[in-house]
Amino acid sequence: MLQLAFIRQNAEFVKERLRIKNFSESELVDAIVQLDDQRKKTQSEFDNTQAKINAASKEIGQLMAKGEKEIAENKKQEVASLKSSLQPVAEKLATIEKELNETLVKLPNIPSEKVPPGKTPADNVTLREGGKKPVLPSRAVPHWDLAKKYNLIDFELGNKITGSGFPFYVNKGAKLQRALIQYFLDFNIDAGYVEYQPPIMVNEASAFGTGQLPDKEGQMYHATEDNFYLIPTAEVPVTNIYRDEIVKENDLPIRMTAYTPCFRREAGSYGKDVRGLNRLHQFDKVEIVQIVHPEKSYATHEEMVLHIEKLLQSLELPYRILILCGGDMSFTSALTYDFEVYSAAQEKWLEVSSVSNFESYQTNRMKIRFKDANGKTQLTHSLNGSSLALPRIVACLLENNQTEKNIQLPKALHSYFGNSVID
RNA sequence: GGAGAGAUGCCAGAGUGGUUGAAUGGGACGGUCUCGAAAACCGUUUUACGCGCAAGUGUAACGAGGGUUCGAAUCCCUCUCUCUCCGCCA
Numbered sequence: 001m002l003q004l005a006f007i008r009q010n011a012e013f014v015k016e017r018l019r020i021k022n023f024s025e026s027e028l029v030d031a032i033v034q035l036d037d038q039r040k041k042t043q044s045e046f047d048n049t050q051a052k053i054n055a056a057s058k059e060i061g062q063l064m065a066k067g068e069k070e071i072a073e074n075k076k077q078e079v080a081s082l083k084s085s086l087q088p089v090a091e092k093l094a095t096i097e098k099e100l101n102e103t104l105v106k107l108p109n110i111p112s113e114k115v116p117p118g119k120t121p122a123d124n125v126t127l128r129e130g131g132k133k134p135v136l137p138s139r140a141v142p143h144w145d146l147a148k149k150y151n152l153i154d155f156e157l158g159n160k161i162t163g164s165g166f167p168f169y170v171n172k173g174a175k176l177q178r179a180l181i182q183y184f185l186d187f188n189i190d191a192g193y194v195e196y197q198p199p200i201m202v203n204e205a206s207a208f209g210t211g212q213l214p215d216k217e218g219q220m221y222h223a224t225e226d227n228f229y230l231i232p233t234a235e236v237p238v239t240n241i242y243r244d245e246i247v248k249e250n251d252l253p254i255r256m257t258a259y260t261p262c263f264r265r266e267a268g269s270y271g272k273d274v275r276g277l278n279r280l281h282q283f284d285k286v287e288i289v290q291i292v293h294p295e296k297s298y299a300t301h302e303e304m305v306l307h308i309e310k311l312l313q314s315l316e317l318p319y320r321i322l323i324l325c326g327g328d329m330s331f332t333s334a335l336t337y338d339f340e341v342y343s344a345a346q347e348k349w350l351e352v353s354s355v356s357n358f359e360s361y362q363t364n365r366m367k368i369r370f371k372d373a374n375g376k377t378q379l380t381h382s383l384n385g386s387s388l389a390l391p392r393i394v395a396c397l398l399e400n401n402q403t404e405k406n407i408q409l410p411k412a413l414h415s416y417f418g419n420s421v422i423d
Numbered sequence: 424g425g426a427g428a429g430a431u432g433c434c435a436g437a438g439u440g441g442u443u444g445a446a447u448g449g450g451a452c453g454g455u456c457u458c459g460a461a462a463a464c465c466g467u468u469u470u471a472c473g474c475g476c477a478a479g480u481g482u483a484a485c486g487a488g489g490g491u492u493c494g495a496a497u498c499c500c501u502c503u504c505u506c507u508c509c510g511c512c513a
Binding site for chain 2: 044
């Protein structure tokens with residue numbers, strides 16, 4: 001969530017930036033300032049009365065020690081009346097604080113100045129393209145046909161065992177998954193990221209910390225018996241590693257990577273977009289996360305984009321990088337670059353990575369802070385990016401590299417896959 | 424799943440109703456000493472919020488939430504987690 005002090009000092013600016021995100025309830029900004037005014041006033045009132053009560057209680061203790069019971073009893077009466085006058089103040093304060101927090105949490109992050117205006121994915125701005133679109137053989141087919149032809153993925157079996165969107169990977173299909181995960185992780189570790197294997201279920205506090213709750217409650221699978229959520233991305237457990245921590249400035253940047261399965265309910269999606277590997281309920285992804293000094297987050301963001309670009313280039317896939325427009329960005333992000341690869345047989349671009357700077361929006365929720373040179377605690381910034389989401393990469397690898405008799409894998413994968421072709 | 428024990432500051436660990444935000448030890452940081460280091464010695468070392476230009480000061484927090492009391496780290500209840508034993512099990 002946005003920092004309260006920042007909202008107070010920049011109320012008009014916040015409202016203006018929120019418009020770029022197509023956030024209509026800008027009156028919430030004024031509500032927050034008003035609630036905070038009330039909170040301050042009420043808290044002063046509470047604190048002052050409580051101070052009197054504390055002082056009187058201390059006196060009672062001293063009087064009792066001296067054996068002056070009469071006077072002590074009188075004091076008790078005094079405290080009792082102070083307490084009863086405090087009661088409604090305490091309730092009012094609790095109500096205000098609750099409302100303030102609930103309102104604060106409803107405000108999305110404000111977009112950075114680099115974010116282009118716009119409402120739909122059509123308004124996203126292409127930053128650059130790379131790689132070459134392949135020329136496919138005349139009888140080229142989409143990945144779901146290739147997956148069947150080479151016995152790599154069994155969607156029907158997934159339907160039987162779980163439901164749609166939960167495919168089985170078989171034989172070389174399974175091995176390709178394993179090779180990609182291993183390759184992506186090694187690529188990140190070589191760049192200085194520390195590997196974690198996190199739990200894939202998280203508690204409420206973690207889901208709140210990265211912003212999945214309360215905003216995207218319906219998008220996560222919820223194990224209600226234990227109140228755990230299946231993670232939609234490794235971002236959730238990994239960023240939360242540092243929740244409620246104050247790190248040393250020297251410890252920054254913190255660079256982490258993790259492979260996890262990801263679970264998304266994708267309520268409401270159907271049709272062509274969900275065919276084959278295009279949109280699944282369970283998929284594999286390697287994620288990178290950084291916790292950084294606030295002055296460095298934008299430089300880090302660019303560095304992460306280059307890192308992922310290098311990874312995509314090594315896979316020899318045609319790609320493009322987009323800057324998401326205000327209307328297409330996530331609730332929590334200040335700036336997001338999306339990576340898309342071109343799926344040659346489907347003839348469309350598929351999103352395979354999203355690299356975002358959250359500034360202090362997540363870290364303010366999680367209270368991930370550091371002590372600066374002056375000994376002052378400040379919020380860190382957090383960033384993350386997919387490196388990469390597997391299914392659509394697999395879709396493109398299969399489609400773009402198909403020949404009449406096999407699928408040619410990029411060099412980078414040969415040693416991981418143990419072969420240069422799938423046949 | 425059953426029985427028992429426990430959860431205190433960066434860590435270890437005292438504290439069982441009244442100046443305890445918290446003894447003591449360790450660590451970390453700063454200083455003295457040293458050519459430098461070690462050792463020794465001195466000092467500093469939680470966070471959030473309110474008021475204040477500031478120094479400072481008030482309130483809250485001893486796993487979380489509630490309760491008892493004039494007063495709770497200390498007593499009671501619920502929950503979470505950890506440990507030990509039994510059961511089950513990859």
